[in-house]
Amino acid sequence: MSASSITRDTFGNTKDGKEVHRFTFTNKNKITIRVLDYGCIITDILVPDKNGEVKDVNLGFDDMEGYLTRSPYFGAVIGRVANRIAGGKFSLDGQDVQLPVNNGPNCLHGGVRGFDKVIWDTTVDGNRLILRYVSADNEECFPGEVTTTVSYQLSDDNVFSIEYTATTTKATPINLTNHAYFNLAGQGSSDLDGHVIQLLGDHYLPLDENTIPTGEVMAVEGTPMDLRKPVPLRERMKEVNGGLGFDHNFCVGDGGKLKFVARVEHMPSGRVMDVCTTEPGLQCYTSKNLKPTLGKGGVTYQQFSAFCLEAQHYPDSVHHSHFPNSILRPDELYQQTTTYKFGLKD
Template structure:
């Protein structure tokens, strides 16, 4: 118990309907603080020291629950039942076609109009874990089956933030869960990520069509702007990716299925902050905030702009339910969905 980081609880305010939202705070012996609320399972703060010991919040978001209750780009949230896009919002499962709500052009994105990011999760502290549970009823957002999902957050004294996802269902259903934290290692108010250095251990990626849906091809990164196998300064790359729009693409990073594997690292040499990403998932969606072109006002009234953050979302490939050659995303009643990701914070050497 002495070496465990036990979360504390306080109130984060009330939703418009009066529901009180709870906030849980982890703080380890190295002065790293992570805060999570039970609305959307949202990580509201990740505060880490730089090479001089100065602590900054590296996680974009809002100061209060009112910001999160309004429409926003999934800051820090759990995304599901199916994260990422499903083309046309359609899929066929066991001979039956399903039409989901479309909320991203012609596509279904991150679980639909009211995905897991917009629901109140049941929360409890279990030893040094924050345990969030949500029961999604059969037919919610037009998905089949009652899906019971548990997400466990844990911060250790060796600076690892782990997220363990499990789920069971009463009917066959697609599932693809992730956390959508937006990160800027210089501090959440810093205007860009140009001095960040990104490494992704992926030899292949999934090219997209005009509707931002994978074509089904698994293509080599060699010779493309998607080759990040050598640590790359983002300021030297972003304007040359996707006609200047930056990254919003899935990298195929999977090692052995179910084995926790180091798949990415993000460094900010000026501050010395570093984050490594480990996952059991086959995919890593890298998104550099290209859709925040009009700006979003976040913590302290800061206007977040395009290229002010990077998301490294561990998950299955987008539109997998419609691509038989992609790793399977169908969960059946006799199975348990499992997914673990770890974000390890530290300093560059």
């Protein structure tokens, strides 16, 4: 794995005047990825197509104002708990915890001010960018002081790897992910035409009316949720959730081992993205809640114009004892590795 280079510049300022830095990774194959120390946000992923034309396949904004005022978590690291916690509350070791409610009746993506809305400390170590954030005890009402690191690295094999660690001073739920929105035709494309998806989940989690898992772990066999063989994404979206597409967790195997879990191909451009993860779940989301949003280059993003593949533990695990455990305790280390590999169709 050869080294990519990392450079740093200033991207803007937060509302309270703190400077936000942008780090740019480049490799020998004309792939460029840019990330911020604010929210660990991936702002750009520039990838060549089969004709050598380079396009940005990651939705986002040209300036900080967009990320501060109108971002639906574009490109950000989500924590302490990605996805939804039903009712914004849970019990842990005999203690009831009430969280902020910011998504109907639920707590979503760590609350009002999650990990996506803070500046992280940064260290460049060769071709790795290491970001660190200490979340205070009772931040967003979660117990324990949690220290989290996120490491980004781009190889000359076109693998963009994300490694996470976390420790805590008190038992607390932890579920970290990255919420990049992809369109392999190029950000700003109005739909997901031409995309073919394969997702290796034998089971998925059915949802209730509040997008909370019912507790069932259902086989995909014989249902529109079966993505184990490549299928046209846009056509399959029409068969799911009354035509509103995917916002579902797929069960992709035991946690702990890095495994191939998904591939998306864009047939017209030849671009391919492979996803590997150590996580037990992969949330497939096809941007049904994306409202018209002014994005990069003056383009207005539309509903169903991007997909997310978010490696994580199962949503609402705190309420389902048969789901993989998401509680981190003081003597434990949370670890996750997820990789996105960009290439061309053979």
